[in-house]
Amino acid sequence: MATSIRLSPEVEKRLDYLAGQTGRTKAFYLREIIEKGLDDMEDYYLATDVLERVRKGEERVYSLDEVENALGLAD
Numbered sequence: 001m002a003t004s005i006r007l008s009p010e011v012e013k014r015l016d017y018l019a020g021q022t023g024r025t026k027a028f029y030l031r032e033i034i035e036k037g038l039d040d041m042e043d044y045y046l047a048t049d050v051l052e053r054v055r056k057g058e059e060r061v062y063s064l065d066e067v068e069n070a071l072g073l074a075d
Contacts, residue, residue, distance in 0.1 A: 007015065019026045053059035068074045 015026050015029060018024075018029060050059055054061055062070075065074070
């Protein structure tokens with residue numbers, strides 16, 4: 001899927017320099033940034049959503065004792 005984005009001149013310059021110094025394309029680095037950054041963003045935003053549901057009382061929370069009992073790990 002082709003997608004276009006606008007980069008600030010500073011970011012464009014840094015990307016040009018990195019690509020030039022390493023012999024890789026700017027597209028290579030943009031893909032890397034997006035793929036790795038997407039993992040972090042999913043972790044953050046999905047966790048934030050769960051936390052909000054917990055705070056609203058909409059998400060079940062389990063104590064350590066409950067988890068240990070459910071897994072058969074209780075003393």
